[in-house]
Amino acid sequence: MSVKIPEEVLDAIKHNKTYQRLVHKTKQDGSICSGQYSPALVVTKRCTHWFWYCHRCKEHGQLPFETNTPKQTLALIKRQNKELYNNKKNTIALPHDYVLLSHTSGPAKAKTWLWKYGIGLNLWKKYRIGWSDSYQRVIFPVHEDKELKHNLKMLNVLVGWVARDVGFISNVDKVLYNAPKYLMRRIPGDGRKFFTICNKNAARVVIVEDILSAIKIYENVSHVNVVALLNASVDAAYMLRNFKKQTIHIWLDNNKRNASIMQTQRLVQFGFITHHIFTMKDPKFLTEKEIRNKI
Numbered sequence: 695m696s697v698k699i700p701e702e703v704l705d706a707i708k709h710n711k712t713y714q715r716l717v718h719k720t721k722q723d724g725s726i727c728s729g730q731y732s733p734a735l736v737v738t739k740r741c742t743h744w745f746w747y748c749h750r751c752k753e754h755g756q757l758p759f760e761t762n763t764p765k766q767t768l769a770l771i772k773r774q775n776k777e778l779y780n781n782k783k784n785t786i787a788l789p790h791d792y793v794l795l796s797h798t799s800g801p802a803k804a805k806t807w808l809w810k811y812g813i814g815l816n817l818w819k820k821y822r823i824g825w826s827d828s829y830q831r832v833i834f835p836v837h838e839d840k841e842l843k844h845n846l847k848m849l850n851v852l853v854g855w856v857a858r859d860v861g862f863i864s865n866v867d868k869v870l871y872n873a874p875k876y877l878m879r880r881i882p883g884d885g886r887k888f889f890t891i892c893n894k895n896a897a898r899v900v901i902v903e904d905i906l907s908a909i910k911i912y913e914n915v916s917h918v919n920v921v922a923l924l925n926a927s928v929d930a931a932y933m934l935r936n937f938k939k940q941t942i943h944i945w946l947d948n949n950k951r952n953a954s955i956m957q958t959q960r961l962v963q964f965g966f967i968t969h970h971i972f973t974m975k976d977p978k979f980l981t982e983k984e985i986r987n988k989i
Contacts, residue, residue: 699757703746706737707757718748727751786881788855789826792833794818800825804832807860811906811978821909829877831857834905836880836889854880856889856905856924876924888929889922898941900989901928901957907945907977914982915989928957930964943989945971 702716715733727734727750734750747754793799795808795818804825808818817823824833836854857877878889889905891912896919900911908922919937921928923946933942944958958968971988973980980988 699755700735700746702735703737703744703755703757706746707744718750718753727753786852786854786879788824788835788852789829789833789857791827792824793826794822794824795832801862803862804860808832808906811910813906813909817909817913826857829857830862831859831877833857834889838892854878858905878924888924888926891920892936893917893919896940898943898989899933899937900943900945902945902977903947904976904978910978910980911945911985911989914985918989928961930960933961933966934964940966942966942968943971944968945973945977945988947976948972948974 700718702718706716716735716737717733718727718735727748735746735748737744737746739745743756743758745754745756795805797815808814808823813823822835822837824835825831826833834856835852836856837851838853855878859875889908891908893912896917898917899919899921900908900915901921901923902908902911903923903925905922905924908920912918912920919940928944942961944961946953946957955970958970961968973988977985977988
């Protein structure tokens with residue numbers, strides 16, 4: 695005789711009501727459970743089966759999981775991963791209290807910090823440089839051109855942002871809470887730890903340490919891509935994918951001369967033509983003429 699699975703058990707499995715006390719109305723043989731008006735049935739999940747037990751009438755049973763072939767399981771995993779990616783891609787958002795810097799918005803200290811390096815109002819607008827009170831940092835949005843499916847148009851989309859401390863976070867907090875200089879957020883699946891500004895017509899790449907140096911080089915040197923490492927290391931795989939046939943200029947801080955040499959040696963192993971640029975000051979401190987003379 696086939697065993698009848700109680701409806702409340704099937705409902706618990708369907709709606710994920712496991713490990714909860716449920717009302718057991720009808721027993722497997724069709725009779726009424728003595729605890730029909732009090733929650734006494736519990737459904738639990740085991741390794742390969744669903745198991746149920748009524749603490750009133752002591753009735754119990756089990757139901758095996760629906761199993762798939764290895765091929766079906768692999769197809770299911772791929773489908774779930776694809777759905778997860780499609781649901782999450784391009785869902786990055788700027789901080790909820792982000793405001794674009796202007797003459798009337800944002801703290802004076804942050805704007806003075808940018809002005810000191812020659813980054814003024816026009817560049818704030820161009821790069822959408824803003825401010826977040828909750829992070830107490832200057833916000834640099836990161837946009838990339840994405841080709842729309844079934845469409846030749848390119849859409850400039852937000853793929854991340856970088857938050858930079860400009861002196862608002864106290865030294866005490868930096869020690870107690872290990873508050874970093876940079877915070878970075880990227881779209882899910884994008885693990886890059888650096889900031890890039892790309893030009894399709896460029897034939898060379900300049901690798902620098904910080905964002906302001908990257909902006910100043912991009913603004914003052916024509917046909918160039920710029921990568922700001924932000925204390926990270928050069929990602930050779932990324933460079934191969936995006937700048938394979940381009941000459942690379944490595945212009946790191948003067949106190950990172952040894953690191954610059956090591957980065958160059960690594961890129962040479964991947965077939966890149968590389969050049970060192972050494973100056974006593976970072977590019978962000980230099981004038982337009984000084985930057986052009988170096989590249």
